[in-house]
Amino acid sequence: KQEVTQIPAALSVPEGENLVLNCSFTDSAIYNLQWFRQDPGKGLTSLLLIQSSQREQTSGRLNASLDKSSGRSTLYIAASQPGDSATYLCAVSYTGNQFYFGTGTSLTVIP
Amino acid sequence: DGGITQSPKYLFRKEGQNVTLSCEQNLNHDAMYWYRQDPGQGLRLIYYSQIVNDFQKGDIAEGYSVSREKKESFPLTVTSAQKNPTAFYLCASSINDRDSVTFFGQGTRLTVV
Numbered sequence: 001k002q003e004v005t006q007i008p009a010a011l012s013v014p015e016g017e018n019l020v021l022n023c024s025f026t027d028s029a030i031y032n033l034q035w036f037r038q039d040p041g042k043g044l045t046s047l048l049l050i051q052s053s054q055r056e057q058t059s060g061r062l063n064a065s066l067d068k069s070s071g072r073s074t075l076y077i078a079a080s081q082p083g084d085s086a087t088y089l090c091a092v093s094y095t096g097n098q099f100y101f102g103t104g105t106s107l108t109v110i111p
Numbered sequence: 112d113g114g115i116t117q118s119p120k121y122l123f124r125k126e127g128q129n130v131t132l133s134c135e136q137n138l139n140h141d142a143m144y145w146y147r148q149d150p151g152q153g154l155r156l157i158y159y160s161q162i163v164n165d166f167q168k169g170d171i172a173e174g175y176s177v178s179r180e181k182k183e184s185f186p187l188t189v190t191s192a193q194k195n196p197t198a199f200y201l202c203a204s205s206i207n208d209r210d211s212v213t214f215f216g217q218g219t220r221l222t223v224v
Contacts, residue, residue, distance in 0.1 A: 004153060031210075032210060034212070034213060036213075036215075041218075041220075042217055042218065043115075043117075043201055043215035043216050043217045043218050044154075044201065044203075044213075044215040045215070046212045046213055046214065046215075049210075049211075049212050049213075051210050089153070089154070091153075091154075096142075096161070096208040096209055097142060097144070097159075097205050097207075097208045097209065097210075097211065097213060098144070098156055098159055098169065098208075099154075099156070099213070100153065100156075101146075101153030101154040101155075102153050103151065103152060103153050104153075
């Protein structure tokens with residue numbers, strides 16, 4: 001069974017702080033890794049997609065890294081804002097775009 | 112606006128009844144997916160379709176059925192054989208089933224009483 005673990009489960013930080021969210025997966029032979037954001041009661045929004053041949057991806061204040069050998073990925077958020085408050089989900093695929101999801105990190109950014 | 116539309120947003124059904132959840136996309140994507148989300152668990156894949164007229168079972172397909180007769184539509188039927196149907200159901204799509212970004216709908220919350 002493929003398992004994806006996200007630590008911490010919840011995080012509360014003051015506005016402006018830089019932060020790191022962690023994701024680990026049991027099988028390192030991944031095909032793709034994707035980070036998503038989910039607001040309460042809503043669908044998911046893709047933030048970054050890292051293909052297996054890549055080591056990192058950047059979009060604005062977000063940077064995601066991938067270390068396949070250790071089975072880990074991190075999502076770095078710079079200069080956090082209250083609008084960043086949401087649940088962040090890590091997902092890995094082993095064939096195509098069929099993903100296994102972690103349970104997420106619930107982020108609260110305090111103004 | 113391009114996107115994925117799931118309807119209805121909330122759905123209530125009596126135990127033992129089949130129910131069909133709608134998913135429509137106007138993104139011209141070949142691949143479509145159904146996931147189920149339960150509290151405290153990660154999303155789990157129910158079914159996926161790589162191309163029209165084709166679909167494959169995911170990890171938790173038992174008690175569910177799908178069809179893919181049109182490129183833009185991928186309805187999910189929750190049958191009476193599904194033991195714990197109450198959940199949040201999410202439909203998704205991507206340009207292909209290989210290495211493209213996944214887009215999600217806003218979800219349907221199904222409650223079976």
